[in-house]
Amino acid sequence: MRTELVVVGAGPAGLAAALAADARGVRVTVVDAADGPGGQFYRQPAAELNARRPQALHHQWRTWERLRDGLAASGVRLLTGHHVWTVTGGPDSFTVHALLGPGQDEPATVHADAVLLATGSHEHVLPFPGWTLPGVVTAGGAQAMLKGGLVVPGRVAVVAGTGPLLLPVATGLAAAGTRVSALVESAGPRQVARYARALAGKLPEGAGHAARLLRHRVRPLARHTVVRAHGDDRLTGVTVAALDADGHVRRGTGRYLPCDTLAVGHGLLPQTDLAEGLGCHLDGPAVTVDAEQRTSAPGVWAAGEATGVGGAALALAEGHIAGRSAAARLCGTEPDPAGWAPAARTREALRTAAAALDAAFAPPAHWAAQVTEDTVVCRCEEVTAGAVREAADGLGAGDVRTVKLLTRAGMGWCQGRMCATAVAGLTGCHSDPPRRPLARPVPLGILAGTAPDRAAPDRTAPDRAAPDRAAPDRAAPDRAAPDRPAPDRAVSGRPVSASDRSPSEQASTGGLSSDRPPHGRLSRDQNPPEAFEEGSP
Numbered sequence: 001m002r003t004e005l006v007v008v009g010a011g012p013a014g015l016a017a018a019l020a021a022d023a024r025g026v027r028v029t030v031v032d033a034a035d036g037p038g039g040q041f042y043r044q045p046a047a048e049l050n051a052r053r054p055q056a057l058h059h060q061w062r063t064w065e066r067l068r069d070g071l072a073a074s075g076v077r078l079l080t081g082h083h084v085w086t087v088t089g090g091p092d093s094f095t096v097h098a099l100l101g102p103g104q105d106e107p108a109t110v111h112a113d114a115v116l117l118a119t120g121s122h123e124h125v126l127p128f129p130g131w132t133l134p135g136v137v138t139a140g141g142a143q144a145m146l147k148g149g150l151v152v153p154g155r156v157a158v159v160a161g162t163g164p165l166l167l168p169v170a171t172g173l174a175a176a177g178t179r180v181s182a183l184v185e186s187a188g189p190r191q192v193a194r195y196a197r198a199l200a201g202k203l204p205e206g207a208g209h210a211a212r213l214l215r216h217r218v219r220p221l222a223r224h225t226v227v228r229a230h231g232d233d234r235l236t237g238v239t240v241a242a243l244d245a246d247g248h249v250r251r252g253t254g255r256y257l258p259c260d261t262l263a264v265g266h267g268l269l270p271q272t273d274l275a276e277g278l279g280c281h282l283d284g285p286a287v288t289v290d291a292e293q294r295t296s297a298p299g300v301w302a303a304g305e306a307t308g309v310g311g312a313a314l315a316l317a318e319g320h321i322a323g324r325s326a327a328a329r330l331c332g333t334e335p336d337p338a339g340w341a342p343a344a345r346t347r348e349a350l351r352t353a354a355a356a357l358d359a360a361f362a363p364p365a366h367w368a369a370q371v372t373e374d375t376v377v378c379r380c381e382e383v384t385a386g387a388v389r390e391a392a393d394g395l396g397a398g399d400v401r402t403v404k405l406l407t408r409a410g411m412g413w414c415q416g417r418m419c420a421t422a423v424a425g426l427t428g429c430h431s432d433p434p435r436r437p438l439a440r441p442v443p444l445g446i447l448a449g450t451a452p453d454r455a456a457p458d459r460t461a462p463d464r465a466a467p468d469r470a471a472p473d474r475a476a477p478d479r480a481a482p483d484r485p486a487p488d489r490a491v492s493g494r495p496v497s498a499s500d501r502s503p504s505e506q507a508s509t510g511g512l513s514s515d516r517p518p519h520g521r522l523s524r525d526q527n528p529p530e531a532f533e534e535g536s537p
Contacts, residue, residue: 003029003077004330006096006112008084008274011039012312013304013319014118015067020323021116022074026330029077029110031098036080037071038064039120040140041312043147057147057172059205060312082108085440087115087274091298097450099442107446114299114326117275117287118319121268121305125418126367126425127385129228129375131264135235139169139265152178154261158238160184160226161265163361164202164311167209169263174216181257183213184240186247186364188223198356201349227254227370229262238262247365266363268309269421273439275302291344292335293322301326310354317346368425377426378419380412385426392427399429413441 005021007014010032018028030037038044042064045051055061071078082098089095094115100106123138130136137145137153139161145151156179159170166183174180192199213220221240227249228239242253270286281288281296286308293301303322304315320343328335337344371377373386391397391406400416400423403409409423410416415436416423424431 002111002113003027004113005029005116005326006031006094006110006114007116007118008032008087008096009039009118009120009304010034010037010078010080011118011120011304011315012041012063012067013120013315013322014039014116015071016316016319017116017118017301017303017323017326018076019067019070019074020320021327021330022076024324024327024331026327027075029079029112031079031082031084031096031110033083034080037068037078040144041315042067043144045148045150049150051150056175059168059208063312063316083440084274085438085442086277088277090278090300094299099440099446104440105443105446107449114301114330115278116301116303116322116326117295117306118302118304118315119271119274119306121270121309122417124266124269124363124421126266126363127371127375127377127419127422128226128367129370129372130231130235130238131229132376132379133229133231133235134233135231135260136229136262136264139165139263140268142261142263143169143172146172146176152176152261153263154178154259156181156259157261157263158182158184158226158240158257158259159263160238160240161267162186162363163265163267164206164357165265165268167206167213169265170218171209171212171216173263174218175212178261180216180218181259182219182221182240184221184224184226186223186225186243187361188243192360195356195360198352199360201353202357225249225364225367225370226262226264230256235260235262243364247367249366249370267358267361268305270306270309272306273436275300275306276435277437277439291337292325293318294325308351308354309358310350314347314350314354317343317350321347371426377422378407378409378412378416380414380419381408381410383407383409383419388423388426392429397427397429400424400427400431403427403429 004027007018007028007030010030014030014032015037018030022028034043035046036044042058045054058064082100083104084096084098086097087094088097092113094112096110096112096115098108098110100108123140125138135154139159142153143165145153152173157173158181159166159173162185166185170180170183223243224240225243226238227241229235230237230239237256237258239254239256241255242250244250272282272285272287275287275295276282278295278297278300280300280302287295287302287306289295289302289307293303293307295302301322303318307318321340324340325335371385373384373389375385377383377385377388387407388403388409391403395406397403397406400410400420403423404411404416410420420431423429
């Protein structure tokens, strides 16, 4: 069985892309590792929890309702609980390989004519003394517990780090009954004010969060950072200190804040494993795309945080453009940029704002100076900062890969997703995006049985079963690859390396194909229901 377009990820970008392509007559399958659609931004509590007002945990709820209702009314096949570990093939025939089951040990595949990657992002984690204590969680992890499980990580919390994610985390915890004793932000007002013009569109949202912080009596500590977490068996408190203009900790400014929870985050990083496996070019940490959201790999589109972190509204605009472009090319026609002009305007404005946010909320320049020699940097392999520094200073390692070979930092379960940037910061080494042939650990039995013409039995996700669908009656589209740079590496012939993402990572992936009922193609004078609307969040 085949589908025409497989979308990996059911967050805002993936859903917007799927609805745009579906409205134009393309058979779309969306695959996701979570139990339901929405991604991290629109994460929903389990139905068994009987949440009376789930909208209380979200803003932009009307946008989610539009996505949810559009998905229910569409012909899109949604498959949840499927974890994609690689995508092979191209340029006009792809195979998505996924793992199913409670132990993620059952194989499944989907064959598609084109792939759209909406794999999201994961958190940027920086170590500090005590960060491995129970009670220390990532900011996104705390938010996921609240949204998905309706639970809070503790009774008294400190929210710390840098970036706009800290605001909804602090206000969400406070509204749920946790006493948030402080919001510790390393950026200062002057630093943010430099980008006021670019961030003007974000002011209403920021003002709303500020009002809620005031209502819950959350104390903001700007230009401060956590220098140590305290406790024996679990967290009992943190020491925070002020930062000077250069990002150094100011002596004599430390203060102790008792708490049983520390939610800490330093922004997000694009999730690019699947894109790298397909040979897509990267621009820094993000997937490179053109004006249609096409990657450098023919037949592969990307949208949302994988192309650069910028929030849900940007992801919706990019997904809409990618879905329309993919649909047109799969139908053998030239895309019409005028049709997505409003989304393109939104995309450009929000990309400018995202760049300003990155600059305004950069991690403290000298964070590594506070990391003691005995601080664990790589949790998987229990490698300390002292061992990492010795590899560079004493043994001459000049890049992160050599540090990895000398210390095993990055050789564990997460394959360096959590510690690679920290290793680079501690050693001063340049950090190139790692090349991982697999996006998560895969049982050897499944690897041994994987072949280009082998597919797992068809399974239908229990939450959205769909009857068989006949393919639309249309001529086969012209699959000639557009004039774009060729991929810089092939998928085949690369060494196998087990890898996985941490629970805090926000991308959702998976894969399995099925047929679905036919639906009519839209005529030129019809207006399809869209996930993206100009001016919508």
